Amino acid sequence: MEARTVVSSAPWVSEEGRGRFRSSATTKAFGAAAVIVLATGLTLGLLVVPPDAVQGQVQRIMYLHVPSIVTAYLAFAVVFCFSILYLWKRELRFDAVAVSSAEIGVVLTGITLATGSIWGKSTWGVWWTWDARLTLTAILFTIYVGYLMLRTFAEEPQAAARYGAVLALIGFLDIPLNHMAVQWWRTLHQPSSILRPGGPSVAPVLLLPLGVMFLGLVLLYLYLLSERVRLERLRHQTADLRLKRGRRG
Amino acid sequence: MGSWAFIGLAYGVALVALLGYLLLLKRRLRSTQEELTALDRPVERRRG
Numbered sequence: 429m430e431a432r433t434v435v436s437s438a439p440w441v442s443e444e445g446r447g448r449f450r451s452s453a454t455t456k457a458f459g460a461a462a463v464i465v466l467a468t469g470l471t472l473g474l475l476v477v478p479p480d481a482v483q484g485q486v487q488r489i490m491y492l493h494v495p496s497i498v499t500a501y502l503a504f505a506v507v508f509c510f511s512i513l514y515l516w517k518r519e520l521r522f523d524a525v526a527v528s529s530a531e532i533g534v535v536l537t538g539i540t541l542a543t544g545s546i547w548g549k550s551t552w553g554v555w556w557t558w559d560a561r562l563t564l565t566a567i568l569f570t571i572y573v574g575y576l577m578l579r580t581f582a583e584e585p586q587a588a589a590r591y592g593a594v595l596a597l598i599g600f601l602d603i604p605l606n607h608m609a610v611q612w613w614r615t616l617h618q619p620s621s622i623l624r625p626g627g628p629s630v631a632p633v634l635l636l637p638l639g640v641m642f643l644g645l646v647l648l649y650l651y652l653l654s655e656r657v658r659l660e661r662l663r664h665q666t667a668d669l670r671l672k673r674g675r676r677g
Numbered sequence: 678m679g680s681w682a683f684i685g686l687a688y689g690v691a692l693v694a695l696l697g698y699l700l701l702l703k704r705r706l707r708s709t710q711e712e713l714t715a716l717d718r719p720v721e722r723r724r725g
Binding site for chain 1: 688
């Protein structure tokens with residue numbers, strides 16, 4: 429993809445940005461904070477808080493499953509916002525944030541599907557069922573995998589960004605639908621227990637590790653996003669340099 | 678499988694996915710940096 433013709437735009441690929449071969453101090457701080465907060469969250473969730481009165485020990489999967497999907501929603505909201513910015517301004521730096529965030533969102537949605545499947549097997553007795561929430565989460569995963577694949581078919585970065593942005597806007601509609609699925613349809617998946625009218629139905633003691641794990645995953649997301657955007661920037665710089673070499677040659 | 682086996686599997690899968698993605702990202706960064714450095718090199722020689 430890097431070797432294709434590029435319509436690049438300064439300052440995104442400016443000479444001054446070419447020296448950015450190392451992670452910034454902020455990025456490193458996000459990474460370090462993520463490790464500390466996630467370690468704290470894991471200790472609280474796996475060792476400190478008591479097991480759930482109904483499900484027992486296996487409910488501890490919730491401390492990973494719920495923060496994963498909420499952070500994935502956040503990642504896709506970033507894709508949505510930066511896709512709008514790209515369509516408005518037509519600057520590749522906005523698309524770089526969108527595609528970077530989409531990639532991390534896909535990883536987090538994959539984790540949600542896997543941990544949900546494991547949790548489902550232990551409580552429902554099946555790895556998978558065509559329940560509305562599960563199906564819509566699988567569709568969400570497929571939409572953003574499709575988003576990443578679609579971009580590889582485009583001849584030029586601007587076209588990839590345009591196709592991706594349009595799909596991102598349509599794909600984002602799946603998120604409110606997915607969130608409301610457990611309210612609108614009779615599903616095997618339990619109803620929302622945190623983001624619900626009337627406040628969380630989860631015992632406060634169980635909310636602490638959930639909140640800490642969510643904070644840890646958001647910090648990890650910010651670290652990964654920062655590194656992934658740096659990669660996109662380096663790719664643009666490489667493509668820009670190739671283009672200049674081609675013109676000189 | 679007991680409860681802790683399911684918990685271990687869930688957290689293990691997530692750890693592998695996140696660490697795998699991080700390592701892949703670092704490899705892609707290193708490879709792109711090397712490519713960019715290689716592209717920069719002839720210009721530096723000509724200028725020198």
